[in-house]
Amino acid sequence: MKLPLHGRCFCGAVLVEAKAEPFQVSWCHCRDCRRQTGAPAVVWAGFRSEDVHVAGAPRRRRSSEHIVRGFCPDCGTPFSYEDDRLAGEIYIHTGVFDEADQLVPDRHAYVTSKLFWLHLEDGLAKFETTTRRRPG
Ligand SMILES: [Zn+2]
Numbered sequence: 007m008k009l010p011l012h013g014r015c016f017c018g019a020v021l022v023e024a025k026a027e028p029f030q031v032s033w034c035h036c037r038d039c040r041r042q043t044g045a046p047a048v049v050w051a052g053f054r055s056e057d058v059h060v061a062g063a064p065r066r067r068r069s070s071e072h073i074v075r076g077f078c079p080d081c082g083t084p085f086s087y088e089d090d091r092l093a094g095e096i097y098i099h100t101g102v103f104d105e106a107d108q109l110v111p112d113r114h115a116y117v118t119s120k121l122f123w124l125h126l127e128d129g130l131a132k133f134e135t136t137t138r139r140r141p142g
């Protein structure tokens with residue numbers, strides 16, 4: 007994978023650069039991701055926070071007790087997800103990267119919430135809820 011990876015929101019006001027490969031790339035079928043993006047499912051690339059630089063002024067909004075989601079306040083593009091319980095990790099929507107083709111999903115999260123008409127028989131590992139264990 008050629009690094010760094012470059013991403014941006016639809017209007018270009020928020021830019022993201024990742025200097026290392028993601029440690030995982032996961033589909034998420036949860037209702038929160040679906041509602042927030044309007045898409046039937048999303049794909050998150052998980053990075054160490056220290057490997058990701060975000061430029062511009064994204065708005066960060068707490069969407070549930072432990073979760074903060076970042077988006078562009080100008081065009082509304084959703085792009086990041088952070089969980090208080092997963093310190094040092096940031097998840098970025100693969101769709102915002104120029105290199106989205108290289109960010110190949112390796113698992114599915116929240117398959118229990120997957121839309122029944124979405125057929126993804128790709129043989130990847132399926133998790134009923136989250137793919138990463140949260141402490142506590
Ligand atoms: Zn924007």
Ligand SMILES: [Zn+2]
Pocket residue numbers: 034035036037038039040116
């Ligand atoms: Zn989700």
